[in-house]
């Protein structure tokens with residue numbers, strides 16, 4: 001039995017796809033092993049958004065060859081779609097498969113026999129039209145369920161549409177079946193994943209379903225405690241979706257909404273489809289209906305043309321907004337994007353300074369959000385995350401909590417009261433019925 005190991009770089013979508021590819025190998029009689037367990041085959045799922053994608057890919061290949069010098073090394077994923085030939089030239093790589101081919105890699109690679117030269121199967125991205133159903137299982141406490149892929153937006157900084165193709169989705173019916181399959185396992189939380197999930201519902205180039213209807217259908221799936229929406233564009237997060245989540249049985253009060261800039265001038269240069277006023281209005285609606293809702297924000301600093309004033313406008317906007325944390329990205333140039341042609345390049349030292357300022361703002365926001373919720377009762381899902389006698393987990397509104405380790409509670413949901421923020425920035429809790437978990 002040949003042994004195969006996987007390595008994933010990048011986002012939740014990549015994790016869900018690696019898991020699916022791994023299950024395909026297992027169904028065909030291969031044995032899935034750890035990276036260090038002398039595999040015969042390595043599959044490395046790459047990302048184009050990650051900084052130094054090329055360097056990271058090389059590093060993983062080098063490690064793989066150190067562990068198993070005669071192994072067969074296959075590269076898939078977004079970076080493989082963008083730069084197939086360059087990747088095939090990395091010493092040690094045997095095959096590269098693009099977005100349209102990666103789910104058929106076992107068939108393409110025919111027994112994983114080494115050839116004289118690396119094999120490249122990467123058609124143009126317009127050929128990636130199929131939706132390949134995926135969810136992760138076994139790697140993490142929660143499952144990432146892919147509901148949508150690709151994107152029709154053309155944000156000036158983004159290579160994802162070039163790496164993943166046009167927007168396309170699974171059907172609600174298929175997704176409900178997948179959720180029922182997941183419910184039959186012991187997974188308690190499902191994170192809905194996609195590139196632009198608010199754009200859910202396009203099949204064969206036609207819009208046939210809506211994201212709100214998917215949310216409504218999933219809310220009825222018994223056996224799943226929580227559904228979390230991973231990230232949704234502000235213009236697609238409608239009042240109807242927010243209102244439904246506010247009264248839903250299983251969708252948690254947590255949204256991650258990319259803002260990217262708090263300056264309308266920069267939003268327009270980025271080719272984003274909203275202005276800051278719409279964003280502020282969405283946040284206000286969420287907080288009115290769900291005062292305890294956690295709101296995460298993606299923001300990019302140092303986009304071409306971003307002056308010090310534009311940045312301070314972003315800072316001020318975020319400072320005043322009722323949000324819970326930020327994911328800060330320092331703009332970096334990417335080939336084949338509109339932004340790379342733009343003038344007003346921001347010096348790296350300014351990009352780094354701005355990034356640092358927003359990271360400390362994020363810390364402040366997170367702490368405020370935690371403090372606001374102290375004394376409240378929430379449900380926590382404890383994970384296999386144990387350190388110095390404490391176990392950790394997240395509340396429905398994404399507050400990281402710690403309690404004294406109790407093996408019976410791992411992968412279980414429990415009602416707790418938030419007590420205090422410890423010196424690691426994690427909230428210590430007691431059981432809601434007053435039974436002390438933290439001593």
Ligand code: SF4
Nearest residue numbers: 151153154155158160
């Ligand atoms: S919405 Fe914009 S940033 Fe997001 S994947 Fe599409 S093009 Fe990229």
